[in-house]
Amino acid sequence: MISLVVAAVLLLIHALVCLVLWTLMKLGLLPVRGHMLAVMVLVPLWGPLLVVLLIARSAVFGADPKDATLESLRINDELHRSILVHDREADAGVIPLEEALIVNDPADRRRLMLSMLTEEPDAYLAQLQAAKLNDDVEVAHYAATAVAQISKESDLKLQQLEHAFKTDPSAHNLNEYCDFLGEYLDSGLAEGRVAQIQRQQYARLLARRCERENSVELRIRYAAALADVDQIDEAQAVTDQLVLDAPEEQEVWMLCLRLAVMRRDGDEVQRVIDAIDKQHVYLSAANREELAFWRNGEEAR
Template sequence: VNDSSRRRSLVMSILNDNPSRYIDVLSQARLNEDVEVVHYAATAMAQISAKEDLALQRCRNDYLQHRNSETMLERYCDALERYVNSGIAQGYALQLQKQRYAEVLQERLRKHGDYHVACRLAQMQIDLGLFDDAAHTIDGAMERWPDQGDVWLMRLRLDAARNDGDALRHTVQQIESKHIYLGGQGRRALRFWTGTKEAERA
């Protein structure tokens, strides 16, 4: 939107609607050249952040007071996932919540986790640069779910994050030789790494 009055009108309509639904738009608006638009967007993001921080803190308190409750564990885990992926937090605040998210995922995996939890944990460890921890998580997941395509794709992501071409090629070979089922999105990811159409048959 090039017209300044329309930009301001758009931001104001977002503020009067439900700002939490437009976090991506508000984040972009904070970089606008229009000072007034930047002010409105920054104010809205600060309000959203304060609200979400409070909700997350309440969820954390409930979890800490009921450490043996699987319901509270799952609720806090899901709340952290939404917060981390929301785009609200930045810098140190985001890193802190990512670390807490990884810790809660570890606890959830120890108690009753499935391969979805293991993959979420491995991805968060990769995002945090904890490659050795991610490798440990993936190794454990492969022992428990050796034929699960999502786990193998997570191994590929770790190999790529480490810039380990030899390991990545070895993982691709294993996926193909073991005939691991990956599904449509997984086949596209594998095709990207192989650079061929061989992944269509995996």
Template sequence: MGSTTIAALIIIAVHLLVCMTLCLLHHVGVLKVDGLLLPFMALIPLWGPLSVALMHSRAVLRGGRRIPAGLQELKVEDQEQRNILVDDRTDYANTVPLEEALIVDNPRQRRNLMLSILNENPGQYANLLSQARLNEDVEVVHYAATAMAQISAKEDIALQQRMEEYERNRDSDEALDRYREALEHYLESSMEQGYARTLQMRRYTDLLAERLKRHNDYRTVCSLAKTQMDLGSFDAASRTIEAALSAWPRQGDVWLMKLRLEAARHDGEAVQRTVRHIKDDHIYLGGRGHDILRFWLGDKEAGRA
């Protein structure tokens, strides 16, 4: 037997040993290649095992998965879409607006909704919770009253803090504005009723009057006149509006407040005079104001205004 034959046999033996080793690695899950390629590997000395090793390295670099080249772009786009956050809608089928839940004939749903409001932010539902206190369901009424008590307690604390801050710094415009805004929010949330609310509204008018002494602007005047009307002080509101018209004779918001006062007094003739003045002098009222003018004039005349 020649040396060439012996060398060939040794190479084949080494090749088979390498192939057996690679098959064993594939069997235990270490070699990440398709098993159908292993028989062909044994038929190609040297290049067969080397090709399998290269395919294994490629699979490892790609995360252990063999990805066809034509699908690579599709995989990337699919992964990007999977990364887009989507709201959890599993409970949307059971979600009902509070206004509808209060009248729907489903006590369990009403009560669950009220409990969820108590656990979240009852402050943003103050007006609806006030309505819920009149619901026929005793438990709903109890939950609504509890939520209103929570809101009232928080509002009371915030308002007390702003009032104390203003008492310590009466000359501060910032303290005045913070107290005024806190009181305005307090009144808008309808926390107080009866005499307590009237007392807070009078305090609010005092703050508005104080602000007018420091900074005379028509928005504050309109807020003061509105609050005076809500208190039933029509004469005081009339004086406030007349003073504002002297300062801002073409300010549409002031004219709208005058129109509101005359309507509240049930003075039809005064309403018509004010409407004619707004129309004839071409006072700019804006979109909402134009709708009010259209109501008093009628569609045809308002279109020519």
């Protein structure tokens, strides 16, 4: 009789424990899988204990290593399948742009020229300008035509920006007009007297921008623009102040070097070179090459 009572009590306790675990599972507090319910309910005492031990193991050591490994392998497999293998056979006919214009046969040059014209000619402006001097008459003709079209479109946009600025001389219109004019001059599309007039206009626009904002980058552009129109004294005044404000900026020192060369002042050139060395100014590869040129020139003297 006592045994039956004990058994009934134990079964009742087991049922209560299963009910508690099932409730926690429904609430999402216990990560118990569905197939574990049968073990938990049908194996008195040891079933719930086993479930609790598995939950504790997962909490301490993480998810099932086997499942995690399989999941990792599945993800890696999907990643590898998603990688597109580049068809190297398609590169057989690929040749460098400059080589195609200079070395390769006429068919390659003309095919390349037509592809540039049908894609984005603006992106190949430097190559198109070089192609204007190509020995192949047809290639030179295509290049000259494309450059003329780009120049026409740029002139039109420049006129529109200039008109917008004159109509409304706001900071936004000034910045757009000034930045595009700078890009236009750097592209080499403007030549001769037109280029000189536009460079003077660019310097005036930068002067107006410097009245509104006083950034180092903008003042460097302004000093360079003044040098481009041979206003050396004005450029020197701006550069001298930049040396005080930004002595670590490499473009400031390259401006000093450029102005010294424009003055044909060898002593000043050497002084600038010594100052760059003393200040340990970081120089880009292009600036290091230019500095080495003038350094060697001074040593040769």
